[in-house]
Amino acid sequence: MYSEKVIDHFTNPRNVGEIENANGVGQVGNAKCGDIMRISMVVENDVIKDIKFKTFGCGAAVATSSMVTEMVKGKSVNEALDISNAAVAEALGGLPEAKLHCSNLAADAVHEAIKDYIQKKTKV
Ligand code: FES
Ligand code: FES
Numbered sequence: 390m391y392s393e394k395v396i397d398h399f400t401n402p403r404n405v406g407e408i409e410n411a412n413g414v415g416q417v418g419n420a421k422c423g424d425i426m427r428i429s430m431v432v433e434n435d436v437i438k439d440i441k442f443k444t445f446g447c448g449a450a451v452a453t454s455s456m457v458t459e460m461v462k463g464k465s466v467n468e469a470l471d472i473s474n475a476a477v478a479e480a481l482g483g484l485p486e487a488k489l490h491c492s493n494l495a496a497d498a499v500h501e502a503i504k505d506y507i508q509k510k511t512k513v
Contacts, residue, residue, distance in 0.1 A: 390485050391448075391449075391484075391485070392481060392482030392483060392484075393482070394452075394456075394480075394481045394482045395448075395449065395452045395481050395482065395484065396452075398451070398452035398453075398455040398456050398481065399448045399449075399451050399452040399455075402451055402452070402454070402455035403455045403458055403459050404440055404441045404442060404455065404458035404459070404462070405441065405442065405443070405455075406441040406442075406443065407427070407429050407441055407443055408429040408430065408431055408439055408440075408441050410431065411429035411430055411431055411502075412430070412431060412432055412506055412509060412510075413428075413429070413430045413431075413432050413502040413503055413505045413506030413509070414427070414428065414429045414430075414502055414505050415427070415428045415497075415498045415499065415500065415501025415502030415503070415504070415505055416428070416498065416501065417494055417497045417498045417501055419446070419450070419490065419491070419493065419494055421490045422446070422447070422490070422491075424444070424445055424446030424447065424450055424491070424494065425444070425445045425446065426442060426443070426444045426445075426446060426450060426454055426494040426495065426498045427442065427443045427444070427498065428440065428441070428442050428454075428458075428498040428499055428501070428502040429441055429442075429502065430499075430502050430503075430506070432466060432503075432506045435465050435466050435467070436463070436464070436465050436466075437461050437462055437463065437464055437465075437466065437469060438463075439462070440458045440461060440462050440499075440502075441458065442454040442455070442457075442458055442498070444494070446491065446494065447488070447491055449484055449485075449488040449491035449492065450491040450492075450494055450495075452481060453474075453477050453478065453481065453484075453491060453492040453494065453495035454494070454495050454498070456477055456480055456481050456495065457472065457477045457495040457496055457498075457499055460472055460476075460477065460480060461499055466503045466506065466507070469499055469500075469503060470500060470503055472496050472499070473496055474492050474493045474495065474496040474497065475492075476496070477492055477495045477496050478492040
């Protein structure tokens with residue numbers, strides 16, 4: 390029921406952890422199941438240089454987190470803001486219907502981290 394890509398990203402997740410000197414951090418919770426995803430990133434001149442995630446959630450949530458970090462690394466913040474939850478699920482070859490809500494965390498957490506970066510930037 391899970392695509393090969395989902396299983397690959399779940400068993401071998403990319404970019405796991407937390408960046409200490411991050412200048413953008415975002416955390417979202419899934420109202421449906423209480424799972425949490427946290428994204429930290431280093432942005433330089435509006436380009437995402439590094440990104441890591443921590444997810445307390447199911448396998449589908451881990452796989453989508455891993456996938457979204459690969460999708461946005463090296464991209465500009467504007468390009469990353471354009472990546473939707475649906476696009477992440479699609480890049481994974483789809484998710485079972487009952488697991489689609491899990492993919493809502495990934496892009497949302499990235500978008501929150503970018504908002505955090507922009508807020509900090511405009512403050513200085
Ligand atoms: Fe939370 Fe799936 S309902 S892990
Ligand atoms: Fe909760 Fe998947 S994120 S069930």
